[in-house]
Amino acid sequence: MAAVELKNVRKSFGTVDVIKGVDLTIDKGEFVVFVGASGSGKSTLLRMIAGLETVSDGDILIDGKDVTFAEPSERGIAMVFQSYALYPHMNVYDNIAFNLKLARFGKDEIDKRVKEAARILRLNELLSRSPAQLSGGQRQRVAIGRAIVRNPKVFLFDEPLSNLDAALRVQMRLEIERLHRELGTTMIYVTHDQVEAMTLADRIVALDNGRIQQVGPPLDLYARPNNLFVAGFIGSPKMNLLPAKVLSAADGKATMGLDTSSGTKVDLTTRGASIGDAVTLGVRPETLEVVAAGAAVPAGLTALPARVESVERLGNITYAYLDGGTPEVITVQVMGHSDLQPGQEVQVGLRSDQVHVFDAAGAVMASAVGR
């Protein structure tokens, strides 16, 4: 049975439609991550599942039970907020015990559960402190502790790590991953962070403008984005998106002319293109190659003349930002060290079997990497 089921769920604030018909089934024990730009409706959708926002239309089922109109506390969910949202007038112990007290558990049972949560989250030393005396990471652990003592059917996280600094974020990310492994509970997690989404998710739900754009395992979304939004959103650095025109198309082959002064032509296998169509070609930075100007380009690569704008050296990886006459700079990822210099004239090699093709409406078209 599905842990959570959303059926054509909609939400409007006054006249503004924020969630525009979402259908989604989440399996028991699954870790699902909602990603999307700011304002895309991730929090709203999560809060609707929690019961903190009313549902304008559609149904929400948790564990097979219709909870569309149920109070948050009747849904068997627990939620961790971005702002921690601890009770400032209670110490850590009471914060964690609060929902057990409201549910009228016995003193011994409460104590047992709080101690157990404290052990899992390594909070034992802090139980008598007040929230004001904790660091950000400790506060977020208390918030998680408050969630786990109730043995919820579903955990909801709304950007739980975004207030933490980078090192702590990595540590807490690993803790949440461990928690999911140990408890095996269904988790729904909202984040902006690529790494969190890619590493934590069993499935990613990409949301834009109140609609689901694509659902699938992280590497699926990475390798086979359904549309321009997902292509541009998943992956860091971003996929390069190059506007082009279809010059010729026949027998599942097409020639695209890039909208650049160089007029570079790319031969692709693709279906459904017709001559004159405006398309967008998507290429991941790691599939591009930098070749010295004037040098012969290896077979299978299409060369695009470009000039190096800037170079970022991270030690193990180098990012080169190139001006190839396209509207946006082209990002190239080079493993290891590279001696590229700003201002240098080079050629970018596109691997034609690694090019995603999107039509004018942004939907993906069949290609070697598409589907």
Next chain:
Amino acid sequence: MSSRTAPMRLNLGRFVVFATLAFAVCFYGIPLLWLFIAGTRSEASLLTDPPFALGTWEAFSRTWTNLTTYNNFQILTWAGNSLIYSVGGVLLSLIASIPGGYALAQSEFPGRKLILTLTLIAMITPSTAVVLPIFLELNLLGLSNTYAGLILASGFFPFGVYLTYVYFSTSLPKGVMDSARVDGANRFQLFTRIALPLARPIIALVAFFSFLAIWSNYFLAFVLLSDDKLYNLPVGLTALVSGSGALSNLPSNDVPIKKPEVVLAAILVVLPVLLIFMAAQRFVRSGMLSGAEKG
């Protein structure tokens, strides 16, 4: 925050600020200081000695005895009455205005805007303007000359509703309320277990302002109370002072209420306010919300 402070340097701007502050302290503080010193002096001393001359213990204790024992410890009855009116009125105004302000801030219901507007109007209406209607109303109910009547009338405290409303709509972290809902708190528990404990500063503030208004309320008590056993301090002392002729230049009578006794009576009215202010201020300043959110 840095623990080191820059060395103070005197420039013109700072001098002007300090001079203004010093003037204000003197202007408003000196009469108060005089009041407390004058309480220790005899009548003769008040008339002849320099304004800030200290009195004697004997003079003070004689004044104290004169004032408190006069007319069978009447003043103690009034002080007791004042206490009853204040405690009752403060409790009533808290019971009414804290949940009222909370409801206005935290829920949506038809007529909410209207109630807010009415609260604001009631707040800026001078309280003396409604004294007569209140008197007529209480008269009708047969409560005009009773403890309950005055307490009931002084429990009406729109300013407290408004203050609470502002506090709950701006300072209550939404995430904290949301997470209490997820934790299973119902509406009533949200209020009693989360909102109320976090509202301690505002409760102290409302209680203080309400106490201030009721403790020093003269006109309402004067109109409502005709039995001098029910007087509060302001009404009682006014009656005492005008009855004794202490402040007029009539030939002396044998009532032992003279100028020193009047001064002491004034101190008796002011002192509780000062003490309560100091107690309330501690609550108001404590940072109740730290640690809830990002912090």
